[in-house]
Amino acid sequence: MAKSTTITAEAVFSVADRLVADGQSPSLRAVRKELGGGSFGTILPFLQSWRRARADGPAGDPNVELAPTVAAALDRLVAAAAEVAEAVHEVQQSEAASRAEERAALAQQALSTDAPASAAAPPAPSGLSPEAAASLREQLDALQALARDEIAKLRRERDQLQGEMAAARKEIADLKAWRQRAVAHMKSMSARQAQT
Numbered sequence: 001m002a003k004s005t006t007i008t009a010e011a012v013f014s015v016a017d018r019l020v021a022d023g024q025s026p027s028l029r030a031v032r033k034e035l036g037g038g039s040f041g042t043i044l045p046f047l048q049s050w051r052r053a054r055a056d057g058p059a060g061d062p063n064v065e066l067a068p069t070v071a072a073a074l075d076r077l078v079a080a081a082a083e084v085a086e087a088v089h090e091v092q093q094s095e096a097a098s099r100a101e102e103r104a105a106l107a108q109q110a111l112s113t114d115a116p117a118s119a120a121a122p123p124a125p126s127g128l129s130p131e132a133a134a135s136l137r138e139q140l141d142a143l144q145a146l147a148r149d150e151i152a153k154l155r156r157e158r159d160q161l162q163g164e165m166a167a168a169r170k171e172i173a174d175l176k177a178w179r180q181r182a183v184a185h186m187k188s189m190s191a192r193q194a195q196t
Contacts, residue, residue: 007038012046013053021192026050054184077179089168092161103154107147 015034016026024030032043128136 007035007042007046009046009049011035012043013050016047016050017188017192021189054181077175089165092164096157096161099157100154103150107150109143 012031012035015031019026019030019034026047028040028044028047031047032038032040035043
């Protein structure tokens with residue numbers, strides 16, 4: 001372009017798309033070189049807009065259809081990833097529920113003994129020696145400590161599962177975003193092929 005030619009957004013977008021299609025990075029210098037001149041201050045805002053448009057959503061002509069085989073493959077990929085994430089979540093929930101039930105039963109067993117450890121020592125039941133009553137109290141204290149440990153462990157597992165679920169949700173969102181970028185790229189490539 002001659003220096004008297006005005007730099008337009010369309011020209012910058014076209015050059016940037018062409019550079020990407022040729023496997024080159026659409027840097028500010030590369031775009032300026034392809035345009036044949038222009039000031040960096042004029043080109044930069046247009047190039048930034050082009051980058052935002054590519055990051056935000058589909059590029060190119062929205063009426064261009066994605067090849068059916070490519071669209072179907074992308075749909076299957078996203079669906080498979082979602083199914084895997086859901087299956088992992090169901091297995092984790094099932095395992096956690098099963099462990100929670102087991103621990104709750106143990107805790108209930110431990111807490112359903114004669115009296116809490118913090119209460120004053122109850123009188124020894126008739127027929128029990130003071131040593132046997134002390135032994136029972138020690139066992140009760142141990143069971144209550146075990147129950148407290150199990151409850152703390154369950155809370156840690158719950159927190160870990162919540163973290164894993166958040167990671168799985170993020171992975172699904174990333175896959176969906178990747179699919180959108182892939183669809184946009186394929187539409188852009190189809191539009192370029194249609195123009196040639």
